[in-house]
Structures are given as C-alpha cells and as structure tokens.
Amino acid sequence: MLLGSVVYITYLDASPLIVPHWQDHMTNKYSAFSLFRESLRGHKGWQPAWRSPKPQAEYDVVIIGGGGQGLATAYYLAKNNGIKRVAVLEKGWLGGGNTGRNTTTIRSNYFHPESVALYEFSLNLYENLSRELNYNVMFSQRGLMTLIHSEPDLEMANRTVNAMQLNGIDATIISRAEVQKRAPVLNFRDDARYPIHGAVWQGRAGTARHDAVAWGYARAADRLGVDIIQNCEVTGLLTEGGICKGVETNQGTIRAARVGSAVAGNSSVVADMAGYKLPIQSYALQAFVSEPLKPIMNTVALSPATGTYFCQSDKGGVVIGGALDRVPSYGQRGNLPMQEDVLSGLLEMAPALANVKLLRHWAGIVDVTPDSSPVIGPTPLPGFFLNGGWGTGGFKAIPAGGTIFAHLLATGTHHEISQPFDPSRFTSGRLVDEGAASGIAH
Numbered sequence: 135m136l137l138g139s140v141v142y143i144t145y146l147d148a149s150p151l152i153v154p155h156w157q158d159h160m161t162n163k164y165s166a167f168s169l170f171r172e173s174l175r176g177h178k179g180w181q182p183a184w185r186s187p188k189p190q191a192e193y194d195v196v197i198i199g200g201g202g203q204g205l206a207t208a209y210y211l212a213k214n215n216g217i218k219r220v221a222v223l224e225k226g227w228l229g230g231g232n233t234g235r236n237t238t239t240i241r242s243n244y245f246h247p248e249s250v251a252l253y254e255f256s257l258n259l260y261e262n263l264s265r266e267l268n269y270n271v272m273f274s275q276r277g278l279m280t281l282i283h284s285e286p287d288l289e290m291a292n293r294t295v296n297a298m299q300l301n302g303i304d305a306t307i308i309s310r311a312e313v314q315k316r317a318p319v320l321n322f323r324d325d326a327r328y329p330i331h332g333a334v335w336q337g338r339a340g341t342a343r344h345d346a347v348a349w350g351y352a353r354a355a356d357r358l359g360v361d362i363i364q365n366c367e368v369t370g371l372l373t374e375g376g377i378c379k380g381v382e383t384n385q386g387t388i389r390a391a392r393v394g395s396a397v398a399g400n401s402s403v404v405a406d407m408a409g410y411k412l413p414i415q416s417y418a419l420q421a422f423v424s425e426p427l428k429p430i431m432n433t434v435a436l437s438p439a440t441g442t443y444f445c446q447s448d449k450g451g452v453v454i455g456g457a458l459d460r461v462p463s464y465g466q467r468g469n470l471p472m473q474e475d476v477l478s479g480l481l482e483m484a485p486a487l488a489n490v491k492l493l494r495h496w497a498g499i500v501d502v503t504p505d506s507s508p509v510i511g512p513t514p515l516p517g518f519f520l521n522g523g524w525g526t527g528g529f530k531a532i533p534a535g536g537t538i539f540a541h542l543l544a545t546g547t548h549h550e551i552s553q554p555f556d557p558s559r560f561t562s563g564r565l566v567d568e569g570a571a572s573g574i575a576h
C-alpha cells in the first residue's frame with residue numbers, strides 16, 4: 135500500500151493528466167496525506183476536479199472563453215474581488231484553445247516598462263502558483279537564452295539587457311562558453327551558418343505544463359463557486375438600451391451585469407457580435423513535439439536569426455516553436471512553408487537532432503495587434519469588456535491577465551498595470567511596441 139502511494143506521488147509530479155480524478159471529497163485538497171488515505175480505500179473517494187453545472191439564468195459576471203485567461207479571471211474575481219456569481223462559458227473543452235496548444239515558455243524579459251510591469255507581475259505569481267491553486271502546474275525555472283549570432287546582435291543584446299536591468303529584470307549577457315555549458319546540444323562549430331557568440335540570459339524564466347494551468351485555475355475557481363460550462367458557445371450578445379445585458383448561447387440566454395471576452399483568436403468574431411471592429415488579426419501559430427529523448431537540454435534556447443526556439447519537456451519530447459504563419463487564418467492546422475522554416479531553423483541550431491522523429495504537430499489561432507501587446511479594457515458597448523491581443527505570448531501572462539481583467543470587470547476601472555493596454559492607444563498613438571520582444575519579429 136505504502137509503495138502504491140509513493141508511486142502515485144511520483145506520478146503526480148510527472149503527469150498532472152491523472153490528477154483531475156483525484157480530488158479528496160473530505161478535505162477537497164490534494165496532498166500526500168489524501169493520496170495515502172485514498173490508496174488505503176482503493177481510490178474510491180476522488181471526485182471530478184470541477185462540477186459540470188447547467189447554466190443559471192443570471193450571473194454577476196459572464197466570461198466568454200475557457201482558456202487560461204478566462205479561467206484565471208474567474209478565479210481572481212472570486213478570490214480577490216469577492217464576486218462569486220460568475221460563469222465561464224467555453225464553446226469546446228477547457229484549455230482546448232491556445233492555452234493547451236502553446237510551447238509553455240514563461241519569461242518577463244520585455245523592453246518597455248509597461249510590459250515589464252505586466253509580465254514580471256505574472257512571473258511572480260507563477261512562482262507560487264502550484265501552492266496557491268493546490269495543483270502542480272509543473273513550473274520549472276530553467277532559464278531562457280536568446281542567442282547572439284553576430285556583432286549587430288550583440289549591440290542589440292546590450293541595449294535590450296540594459297533596458298531590462300533598468301526595469302529591474304534579472305537579465306544578463308552570458309558568454310559562448312556559458313551557453314555551451316548550459317546547452318551543449320547547440321551548434322558550436324566554427325563554420326556554423328549562425329555561429330553562437332553568447333546569449334541574453336534570464337535565469338528566472340522557464341516553462342509550465344500548459345493544460346495544468348487551465349485545470350488548476352478551473353478547479354480553484356470551481357471551489358470558490360464559479361460555474362464552468364463547457365460545450366457552451368456564445369452566439370450573440372444580449373443588449374438592452376445600448377447596454378450589454380448578457381449573452382445568447384447554444385444553451386439559451388444568460389443574463390449578466392457584466393460580460394468579459396477572453397477568446398484569443400476569436401476576439402474579432404466576438405467583437406463583431408458587439409458591433410465594433412478590433413485592430414486584431416488572427417494567424418495560425420504552429421508547434422511541434424518530437425519523440426521522447428533522454429535529457430539533452432535543461433533550458434529554453436531561442437535563435438532570433440532563424441526564428442526558432444526549443445526546450446525539452448519533462449516527458450523528454452523536444453518542444454519546438456517559431457514564427458507566425460504568413461497569412462491570417464482561422465484554420466487550426468498551419469501551413470507547410472512555415473513548418474519547413476521552423477524545422478530547418480531547429481537543424482541550424484542543433485544539427486544533432488536531424489534524425490529525431492516528430493511525434494505531433496498542431497496550430498493555434500493567435501490574436502495579433504499592431505504593437506504586439508495585449509488589449510484590455512472597456513469596449514464601445516457598455517457592460518462588455520475585452521481581454522485579448524495576447525498573440526504569441528499570453529500563456530506567460532495568464533496569472534497577471536486574470537488578475538487585472540478581474541479588477542476591470544469588478545470595478546469597471548483599470549488596474550494600474552492594465553491602463554497602458556487600453557484599446558484607446560490605437561487612436562491616441564501611445565503604442566507599447568513589443569514587436570521584437572520575443573526575439574522573433576512577429
């Protein structure tokens with residue numbers, strides 16, 4: 135029996151996929167003790183991690199979209215703002231959008247102070263997230279290196295690192311030898327097409343298990359009374375006297391004092407229901423995972439020259455990402471030319487991976503703004519609020535995005551961190567241009 139518990143604890147660390155069935159119905163808490171007790175009674179006491187309620191006729195707040203941003207918003211609304219009559223409406227399954235499709239990188243090494251305030255706040259929240267949610271999101275601060283391939287790269291890297299250090303971010307430049315020590319699998323040949331001279335290093339950056347973040351927030355929000363309703367598609371907005379009063383769904387009309395949209399690549403579609411246009415374009419962004427390998431690299435490596443980045447998951451797969459597909463699209467498949475670009479970039483970075491087989495490949499639809507920064511704020515339709523425009527980088531921002539959007543929905547006014555990301559910046563011209571912030575010119 136004891137051995138059984140030890141095995142399960144090991145499993146808990148290795149694969150949160152099994153965790154949702156293991157909720158303790160007495161303490162409602164995951165712990166070594168509840169695991170041990172369940173092992174003694176044949177694991178019969180575990181409950182689903184969240185309920186599947188029927189939608190009520192009315193809520194204080196309805197959130198459209200059960201990705202990380204929507205679920206975190208619901209959690210913080212209940213926890214920070216005391217608003218518990220909240221529903222999250224998801225047209226598919228939780229985390230089935232970009233939250234469950236991303237390459238899991240978390241960092242705060244942005245250029246502008248407004249962005250640093252947002253992403254550093256998020257990174258700080260990630261550092262305690264597993265404990266806060268009582269759910270192992272497998273946050274691993276293994277560091278991120280943005281490679282320096284040339285003298286101009288080095289100048290840009292110095293500029294970036296200076297800006298980051300002024301903003302209080304733990305960014306430094308590391309030498310070629312230090313890069314080699316951390317990632318010997320990279321291409322250090324003198325005749326490499328993109329030689330490695332060093333890297334910009336953020337040691338507190340890292341990765342987290344993406345769907346565990348969605349499940350952890352869902353379970354924690356459910357425990358605070360939030361209704362999470364899957365297979366519930368919002369098909370229209372209910373308006374009365376020019377004010378948003380709720381939503382129309384495939385499960386009927388649901389009234390709400392405030393409605394928030396957190397639908398990523400579908401932001402323009404939902405904005406269309408509200409009768410206005412957004413400065414957002416939707417593109418496919420692809421990701422790739424290889425067959426599992428023994429440990430080859432315990433960090434995240436990004437090459438601005440090729441636009442490719444990769445890390446290794448805890449299961450051993452090499453997780454590979456790159457730039458956006460070239461044409462706007464709602465097709466969650468991705469196109470072949472970009473696959474070729476990303477994978478040839480990987481082979482420039484690490485030729486030793488040439489014979490590794492790809493296991494899976496997919497795309498998500500990301501919502502890209504002209505300045506590559508998110509859009510959070512009220513909309514032209516009173517009562518209807520927007521959280522979107524996260525593009526290629528909103529996974530790292532889930533805890534912060536949820537906190538500030540909850541504040542907006544609860545109070546009707548901006549949190550100080552979200553103020554610079556108000557949609558009005560597209561008319562005032564006060565953009566927060568982070569187009570090169572990921573090292574890839576999205």
Ligand SMILES: Cc1cc2nc3c(=O)[nH]c(=O)nc-3n(C[C@H](O)[C@H](O)[C@H](O)COP(=O)(O)OP(=O)(O)OC[C@H]3O[C@@H](n4cnc5c(N)ncnc54)[C@H](O)[C@@H]3O)c2cc1C
Nearest residue numbers: 199201202203225231232233236237239368498528529530
């Ligand atoms: C391949 C790829 C790699 C990425 N890599 C990273 C990375 O390494 N680091 C990082 O920080 N970010 C990354 N991102 C971006 C990140 O995944 C997203 O910015 C983030 O997940 C957005 O979260 P969200 O909750 O807003 O959106 P989503 O997770 O997409 O959730 C939106 C949800 O809304 C639902 N929805 C849409 N329309 C409706 C409707 N009418 N009614 C009801 N529900 C609806 C969708 O089904 C979906 O589940 C990546 C994205 C992709 C695709």
